Structure formats: structure tokens, C-alpha cells
Amino acid sequence: MGVTILVFLIQSVLSPAAFDQATINFGMIPIVVRDLYPQPVPWLPDWANLVTYAFLHADWLHLLSNMLFLWVFGDNIEDAFGHIKFLIFYLACAVLAALAHLLFNLDGNGPLIGASGAVAGVMGAYILLYPHARVFVLARIVWLIPLPVPAFWMLGFWIATQLFFVVMGSDEPVAWWAHLGGFAAGLGLAPLFKSRKVPLFGGR
DSSP states (O other): OHHHHHHHHHHHTSOHHHHHHHHHHHSBOHHHHTTSSOOSSTTSOGGGHHHHGGGOOSSHHHHHHHHHHHHHHHHHHHHHHOHHHHHHHHHHHHHHHHHHHHHTOTTOOSOBOOSHHHHHHHHHHHHHHOTTOEEEEEEESSSEEEEEEEHHHHHHHHHHHHHHHHHHTOOSSOOHHHHHHHHHHHHHHHHHHSOTTSOGGGGO
8 A cells, every 4th residue: 555655646746748658658558568569668578567557546536545445455354364465466456457457458558557456356355255344334314424334235236336337338437347357356366365264254
């Protein structure tokens, strides 16, 4: 989390032109990764953008929304995996999320940026390990109040929303496939990374 925030602080002091160039240089552009277009940074291997993109963000709202979800769900997963394995898991989910985006955008020439794919992986691990844990969501009854709901329902609703927009063919500038790919990666990798002491499904 700290590295991602530091990277954005550096981004935030760049001129608009330099900000855009950094996004092109270090974002994940499908036609660049597929070697159909020259790598903007000659010394950077094409595959490196499958990782670097996850540390860039478009604006403060983009950053804070991703970091909020990472803060809510990440600490338990880091405890379940251990620090080093959590870092490897996080980066692996970022790569697999980017590959999912690439697979469904083979000729894409726009840069994918943001930690949401990796964070989706953390959420996938969370629903597998702690489905019954209570998380707070804001609900409007008369005014906004925090309501505790099981993680299974909250995260299940989130992933259903991603699937809905994919099926409907949403033209919103959101990397739905990266979210789905990251979430699936988290589900698949969590059993391999978790400590033996941590049961699946909350031990139930």
C-alpha cells in the first residue's frame, strides 16, 4: 500500500504531459505487451508492464477507493499468508488480472492502470477464507448508516456487479475483465498461499 501511495505522490507532482507519458510508459497496453507496438521505455521488458501498471492511478479517487478495499480486506489475508507470500500473491493477482484484460482486449491501445485487479484478488481470497466475517457497508434507510453484513454477501454482490456489466457490454472506462480475472486468481491462489493453520470457509 505504501509503495502505491508513494508512486501516486510522485505522479501528482508531474506536469499533465509528464503524467500522461508516465501512464503510457508504465501502464499495461495490450498491443505493447503483445509486441505489436514498440515498448515506450526501451530498457523495460514488455512483460514488466504486467506489474508496473498496478502501481499507477488516474486520480486521488481512483487511488483511495482501491486503497480502502485493500485496507479493509488486506490485513487479514496478509496475516493468513505471511508478509512475503502476501506480496507474491498480490503481484501474481496483478499479473493475472492484466492478462485477463489483455485476453479480451487483444488490440487495445489504451493503458490499463490501477491496483483494482490485484485488490480484487485479495477480495477473492477473503471470500474464500472469511466468508462469514462481518464487514460494514453504508446503507440509506432515512440517512446513511453503516450496516454489518457477511463478507460473502458483500463480495458476492460486488462480483455479480462486475459480471453484469461484462454481460451487458458496458462502455464505461472500467477494466471489468481485470476485476474478474483478479478475483478468480485470488480464489485459485489462496489455498496455495494460506498458512495450514488457516481453514477454508472460516472453518465451517
